[in-house]
Amino acid sequence: MSNIKQKFLKFIISFACIVLISACSQTDKPSARKNIAGQKGIDVAIVLPLSGPEAALGKEYAQMIKLGLSDGAKTKIRVTTYDSSNPETLSKSLDKILEDGVDIIIGPVYSEETKAVAEKVKGKGTIVISLSNNPVLADKQTYVFGHAPMRQLEQITNYFLEKKHQNYITLLPAGRYSNTISKILKDMITSKGAALARLEFYGTTPEDLEKSLRLVSDTVDTLNENDYELTRPVILLADDQSALETLLKHAQKFSLDKKAILAGDSRIDLNFSEPITTTFTGSLNIVNFDLPARSAQLGIKHISFIHTLAYDAGRLVGNSIGSNYSKTKFVEQLNSAEPFHGASGAIGFVDSIAQRKYDIIKKENGQYKSVSNEGN
Template sequence: MFTVCKPVSKLAKAAAALATAALLAACDPGGLGGGPSIDTSDPVPVALLVPRGSGQAGDAALAQSLENAARLAMSDLPNVKVDLRVYDTAGNAGTASTVAQQAVADGAKIIIGPVYAQAANAAGLAVLNKNVNVLSFSNNTSIAGGNVFVLGPTFQNTANRLVNYSAAKGKTGTVIVYSNDAAGQLGQSAIASALGSSPVNNAGTVSYDRSQQGVITAVPTIKATVDSSGADSVFLTATTAGALPLLTQLLPEAGVSSATTQFIGLTRWDIPPQTLELPGVQGGWFALPDPAKAQSYRQRYNATYGEAPHPISGLAYDGIAAIGALVAQGKSNALTGAALTQSAGFQGVGGIFRLRPNGTNERGLAVATIQNKQVVVIDPAPQSFAGAGF
């Protein structure tokens, strides 16, 4: 999935760019809000909760990659010292609750992690009365709020970006096509919400069972909905591991041509790379983090650790970058909810991001298409939130 490492001598520019990641906090965070008071002249105690010890395949490697990314971010912080303490959650809620309490007893002023939603929720509840915020690696917005923030990319953020782009390109109506499992239903809800505050009309929704026959059965309904509504786009929640290959093959065969009906994807159509080979995805739109910044991070990580980073490891870098940016302002309220949700946001490994008062996040995404089996950015990621259409 990732490029092999480049010679270290070629990484100076990438390293310099990442070194500025902790410097984007630009405005006064305002009132104290919920969170501890800190002494910014001392190293800031930060707890990192990782899923090591779960016994599940891949969790140990994920835990190490998250820790590596956090330490990489620490090395890029100018004039800010972080005292990082790592705690293993074993990937479960009970252990996450216990170690979160232990971390705060050990002096942690903020927690980054855990990965899994139930564990993150448990960690947040465990330290709620300790006035400590949790920057979780989850993308499950149902746990967001109070002292828990989600750093993971959300369906709503992606849907908003793509619907706004569709409107800017003159699209008038879209049919939402979604799988009737939990992920598909959440995706459908996010797209419908984005359309609700957009000039692009919600031209109908079509669900399908996650099976080959389920997709085959749904195709005539999708075709009829497009025809009857006059929709000029179809927004798919499908993944490559799910129905995307079949839908993008069968819809054109049924007369829903990508030449006249824009295909839009809620998921990354460049992962895995083999997706780019599919004839049906050519010309489709999807969103992704700023490719240049994401590539710089992968190269920097590779050069430092001699291997590719885990796909979500950058969230640990982002957490440390945000903390460093706020602490660098020298204010005792740097880790309060009000400070964490400052509107200027932060620079992360995939571009700009900011935390919202409701615990969710916004990320500056690029819009891309696939041409001749290659990813082509057609609308670059914004470089700041001011005037970026957010």
């Protein structure tokens, strides 16, 4: 009897979620759906690339936004997805959005598309939550929800400096951007009396990557021999997923996670058959919300930080709408001093720009633990 009740309860919950979030394709006609069974709902538009070379990722981000909306919704929300794959398509999408009187737009990801959206909706009453990280685009109608990876590197570097780690190594892809990052990190590290012992810039070939990891491993061995305070060196990594996957496999080969601390932003949270110990910025809510398993059910093989941002954007919007939508109350909620605790960290807006406070997370033997308030 107990099992029957549990199954019935799960059915009711699932049915409620389906009713609460109406996920529609681009060809739907929101104007024909303004009132369903006498219920007035909120119209939310998701604006992402749904065709062209970035369509696969755009559709994944849209799925994560819808999942977040479903988790956060307190009232009926009608969701329509619109294509932003090129300027002409985006313009047509925005015409349709304004024609249908959409209340809230989530997206796009990039600055140029966000600029076009912001200009089009200005003075129209529609609120935009963009996944872009360009602060210049922020205004009273357009909220910039993206993040800059450099902020994560700065926070984790400061964390290890506070823990009195004295030696640092940067392991970054060759290029002008990495030179800039290394200069910023060097200034941070040396200003606290610590040392940036090596700046290693690697090339793109497997041979280049292995050579760089061997040089870093040799440097770590030398530092450990000469460090009388027994604080392990910190290796700071940052790159895209494919490069980091190769780097971490080489790091395992040289046992770098045993004789040094591998640290970076949330992109280094990768899964291997032989677990590797890493420390990174993020939030344990990604595990608490069961996002890896739930996204896998949606066909998403790997959650990047932008996937997590997309989920948070949806959940924040759903949570901020409340039981009865009012633009004024919605904006007040977004501007609230009380942070929103998302899967990507504690989030608040200052001048319509998202500010995040990350946890420092250690992943060891496949298990996550927050070490923000602990030693290492």
